[in-house]
Amino acid sequence: MKKWIYQNVNTLTLITFIFLISGLLLKWTDVQSFSNAFLIIATLIAMMPIALKAWQSLMLKVFSIELLVTLAVIGALYIHEYTESAVVTFLFLFGSYLEARTLKITRNSISKLVDMAPQDANRLRDGEIEKVDIDDINIGDTVVVYSGGTVPVDGYIIKGKAHIIEASITGESHPVSKKENDKVYSSTIIDTGYIEVFTEKVDEDTTFAKIIELVEEAQDARSPAEKFLNRFAKWYTPSIAILSLIVWLITRDLHLAITFLVIACPGALVIGAPVANVAGIGNGAKNGVLIKGGEVIDALSKVDTLVFDKTGTLTKGRPEVTSVKFDTTHFTEQEILSLVGQIEMTSEHHLGKAVVEYVKARVAFDQSEMITTKTVKGQGIKGEIHHHTVLIGNRKLMQTHHITIQEQYEQQAKQLETSGNTVTFIAIDNTFTGIIAIADAIRSDAVEALQTMRDNGIKEIIMLTGDNARTAHTISQQLSLDTYQAEMMPDDKLKHIQLLQQQGKKVAMAGDGINDAPAIAIADVGLAMGKGGTDISMETADLVLMNDSLTQYAHAINLVRKTMRILKQNIAIALITVILLLIGIIMGGVNLAIGMFAHEVSVLLVILNAMRLIQFKSKK
Numbered sequence: 005m006k007k008w009i010y011q012n013v014n015t016l017t018l019i020t021f022i023f024l025i026s027g028l029l030l031k032w033t034d035v036q037s038f039s040n041a042f043l044i045i046a047t048l049i050a051m052m053p054i055a056l057k058a059w060q061s062l063m064l065k066v067f068s069i070e071l072l073v074t075l076a077v078i079g080a081l082y083i084h085e086y087t088e089s090a091v092v093t094f095l096f097l098f099g100s101y102l103e104a105r106t107l108k109i110t111r112n113s114i115s116k117l118v119d120m121a122p123q124d125a126n127r128l129r130d131g132e133i134e135k136v137d138i139d140d141i142n143i144g145d146t147v148v149v150y151s152g153g154t155v156p157v158d159g160y161i162i163k164g165k166a167h168i169i170e171a172s173i174t175g176e177s178h179p180v181s182k183k184e185n186d187k188v189y190s191s192t193i194i195d196t197g198y199i200e201v202f203t204e205k206v207d208e209d210t211t212f213a214k215i216i217e218l219v220e221e222a223q224d225a226r227s228p229a230e231k232f233l234n235r236f237a238k239w240y241t242p243s244i245a246i247l248s249l250i251v252w253l254i255t256r257d258l259h260l261a262i263t264f265l266v267i268a269c270p271g272a273l274v275i276g277a278p279v280a281n282v283a284g285i286g287n288g289a290k291n292g293v294l295i296k297g298g299e300v301i302d303a304l305s306k307v308d309t310l311v312f313d314k315t316g317t318l319t320k321g322r323p324e325v326t327s328v329k330f331d332t333t334h335f336t337e338q339e340i341l342s343l344v345g346q347i348e349m350t351s352e353h354h355l356g357k358a359v360v361e362y363v364k365a366r367v368a369f370d371q372s373e374m375i376t377t378k379t380v381k382g383q384g385i386k387g388e389i390h391h392h393t394v395l396i397g398n399r400k401l402m403q404t405h406h407i408t409i410q411e412q413y414e415q416q417a418k419q420l421e422t423s424g425n426t427v428t429f430i431a432i433d434n435t436f437t438g439i440i441a442i443a444d445a446i447r448s449d450a451v452e453a454l455q456t457m458r459d460n461g462i463k464e465i466i467m468l469t470g471d472n473a474r475t476a477h478t479i480s481q482q483l484s485l486d487t488y489q490a491e492m493m494p495d496d497k498l499k500h501i502q503l504l505q506q507q508g509k510k511v512a513m514a515g516d517g518i519n520d521a522p523a524i525a526i527a528d529v530g531l532a533m534g535k536g537g538t539d540i541s542m543e544t545a546d547l548v549l550m551n552d553s554l555t556q557y558a559h560a561i562n563l564v565r566k567t568m569r570i571l572k573q574n575i576a577i578a579l580i581t582v583i584l585l586l587i588g589i590i591m592g593g594v595n596l597a598i599g600m601f602a603h604e605v606s607v608l609l610v611i612l613n614a615m616r617l618i619q620f621k622s623k624k
Contacts, residue, residue, distance in 0.1 A: 013053050017097040020050040024090045031087075043086040050093030051077060072245060072265055079262040091597040095604045122191060125156035128200060138207075145203045155192045158205035158212075160185055166197025170551075260589065267585040267599035276574025276610040283617035284567035293560045294548040304529045304547065304561065305568040306510045310462055311501060311523070313515035314469035314479060315354050315426075315444055316533060318554075323354055323444035325362035326425055329416055330438035340437055341367045344430060347387035347394050350377045355426060356385070358442050359396075380404075382470050382493035384428070395431040398472065400491065407431045413439055421474035424482075450483055453554035456622070460562055464509070468497045468523070497523040512547075514557065531557065562622040570617060574610040581606035 009016070027042030054077075057070040073096050080089035126148040127136050133148055138156050141147065146162065149155050155168070167179035170192045179195040182188060188201055190210040207213065244265065252261035281298040288295045295301060312318050330340050345363030348356040377387040383404065384397015395401055402409055409417075409429060417427040417439050425441040447453075454465055467488040469476050476490035489500060497513075501523050504511045513520070513527035524530030524545050532545035533552040549556045585602055588594030594602075 009053050009056055013097065014101060016049055016052060017094070017101055020046045020090075020094045020097060023049065024094050027090060028087070040086050043090040044081070046090040047077060047081065047086065047093050050090070050097050054093060054096060075245065076262045076265045079258055079265075083258050083262075085259065088595065088597045091601075095597075095601055098604065122154045122156040126150075126153075141203060141206050143203055143206060147201050147203060149194050149199050149201060151194050151196050151198065153194050155188050155190055155194070155201065157201060157203040158187075158189050158210045159201040159203045160187050161199045162202045164197060164199040166199045167195040168197075169193045169195050263589055263595060263599055264586070267582065267589060267594065267603060275607060276578055276614070277571050279611050280567055280571040280574055280614040280617065283614045284563055287563055287617050287620050288560060291556065291559055291563075292550040292553070293556050293563070294550065295560065295564070296546050296548075300529060300546040301564045301567050303510070304512065304564040307512045307529055307561070308461065308463045309466065309504055309509040309511045310457060310464070311466045311468055311504070311511055311513045311527065313497075313520050314467055314471055314476065316552075317514050318450055318467060318479065318483060319444040319446055323358040323426070323442045325358055325440055326443045327420060327441035328362075328438065329413060329441075330430075331410070331413075331436065334435065335432060335437065338367055340430065340432070343387075343389060343392060343394050343432065344396060344440070346389055347377055347385060347396055350387070351379070351385055354444065355428060355442050356396075359428070359440060362440075382491075382496075392432055393434065396428055398427075398470075398491070399429065402429050402431060402436070405431065405434065407434060407436050409436055417441075418474060421472050422478065424475055424478040426471050426475050446479065446482060447554055449553060449555045453558045454483060454485075456555075456558040457561055460558070460565065462561070466504075468492050468500055494520070494522050498526050501526050559622040563617070563620060566620055567617055570614055574613055577606055577610050577613070 023042045023046035027039050027046060030039035030042060033039075051074070054070050055074050058074040061071055073092065077089045077093055080086075080092065122138055124135055125138055125141050126133050127141060128146040128148050141157055145157075147156055147159075149166075151166070161182055161184050163184065165181070165183040168182050168188060169179050170189065182197075182199070188199070189212060190205075191212040248261045248265040251264050252258055255261070278298070281301055284301055285295050285297075295304075315323070328337075328341075330337050332340075335343075341363045345360055345367060348359045348363070351357070351360075377385060379385050380397065380401055383401035384395065386401075387394045387396075395405055395407065399409070407429075413429075413436070417429070420427050420439075420441040425443045428440045428442065430437045430440065457465070464486045465483075467476065467480055467483075467485050469479075469488070469490055470492055471490060473490040476488045479485075480488040489496070492500070497520070501511055501513055505528070511527045512529040512531060513523045514531040514533075515521075515524055520532075524532060529547060530545040531547040531549065533549055547557075547560060549560075581602060585594055585599050589599070
């Protein structure tokens with residue numbers, strides 16, 4: 005019976021409405037008894053789901069709004085106020101229906117994402133293409149995607165090229181050109197072209213699946229305001245019941261006490277915060293910004309200091325080798341490049357990948373010849389190969405191993421750094437061998453996005469980087485940053501974040517590498533670049549930018565501040581409504597039906613107010 009009632013609440017609401025209208029129409033005739041019968045039937049039908057929820061809340065020792073309405077309706081029936089009892093119950097059910105409908109709309113961004121999940125794939129096996137269920141695809145399989153088709157897995161292109169719409173991942177609707185060896189993601193759509201994809205991730209491990217999971221978890225996570233309001237309602241609701249009893253004891257006016265009971269229900273107060281947060285999170289998801297819950301919205305809205313890593317955050321994260329200078333006394337340039345390339349093949353760092361691409365274009369080598377490598381945090385990498393010890397990193401790495409950098413190379417390195425290059429130093433068998441200069445262009449949207457953030461209340465923007473001071477200074481000047489710290493180890497970044505927090509600043513830290521994870525975790529709000537970032541930084545972060553765009557970051561800051569404004573407006577609407585209605589009761593101008601109608605209107609108002617966030621767009 006319980007299950008049937010819950011499954012047919014909308015039907016019960018409609019039946020209630022029919023009996024209510026019939027009863028009201030019969031009031032205009034001389035058949036008053038039939039009118040009352042229809043109104044009582046309307047009340048009893050509507051009371052089924054309301055009383056059931058009230059009883060369940062009592063079993064859980066919770067004093068719910070449904071319990072208040074049940075008590076009020078029983079009282080109204082007792083004093084023969086059948087019109088008011090029928091109107092109150094119908095309005096309560098109809099308000100719940102509108103609330104559910106509008107909340108569903110705010111969650112549409114997730115529904116649309118889920119609908120985009122691919123259900124099947126074209127698997128290439130032994131030269132034959134077969135259409136199979138997505139669950140039958142395994143890591144290592146090759147899948148074929150045609151023009152207009154949806155990429156079913158995460159992987160990289162092994163044949164073909166295409167223009168791909170990655171809106172489901174990045175929020176960006178413009179097609180992106182992809183070729184061999186480029187990464188592609190599940191749920192993205194081939195605008196034009198043909199590709200064969202090597203499968204690296206399937207099912208719940210894909211980036212798309214993680215996005216859905218993160219956003220669903222975020223929409224269920226409560227903000228501090230929601231937690232406070234729920235605690236408030238827990239005590240407020242039974243207090244109202246006691247006050248209603250006191251009103252009856254003082255006035256002996258049961259009708260007044262029941263009216264007070266219904267009007268003081270905190271419905272709009274309780275729903276106002278969560279619906280705003282859900283709408284804000286949905287807007288973020290639609291625009292490629294994953295906000296992990298109401299607490300993040302609250303925290304980010306208070307941030308006044310932004311801290312950025314440099315590589316892959318303020319810069320594009322796709323560095324290129326611009327210059328090489330080698331001492332060929334003991335090794336030829338080809339030999340140096342071969343050793344360096346094999347060592348850097350094991351590195352996950354952006355600079356290491358740039359070196360590998362440069363070497364591959366010039367030297368053929370076999371990665372299987374690698375013996376051992378070790379990453380030295382904040383300094384570089386050390387490797388053992390062909391009985392040679394190879395060091396590749398910054399000056400600190402050279403100093404740690406007592407390697408002397410020749411003066412001519414030091415001067416060249418300084419000149420390159422001054423022009424914005426990052427210089428990597430190389431030593432083989434404890435002898436300095438040369439330098440490789442790498443440049444990483446600043447993101448095209450960085451200057452505008454940072455200015456937008458300043459315009460929206462950010463007071464200070466800081467860069468913390470493991471790069472050298474000269475390169476950091478050049479980047480800082482180009483972006484008009486407030487300050488920067490160079491040659492920082494991961495622990496140094498973490499300590500600097502803590503220092504800023506001790507100064508009373510609310511800090512957001514943005515990064516994309518493993519070395520950024522500790523600082524991201526300790527910051528008030530941690531942000532990761534999702535498309536180019538590592539899994540650990542994405543898991544640690546509170547906020548993920550799926551298109552690696554600083555414009556998305558600016559949108560996120562605008563969005564959370566708008567969300568908090570709307571949340572506060574909703575609380576104000578709820579409180580003002582209750583206060584005005586209570587004044588109306590005292591003045592004698594508000595009855596039970598009018599009070600319930602105003603109550604439901606206030607609930608609808610806060611929901612509609614929150615829904616403005618769904619279409620919110622940042623002003624540039």
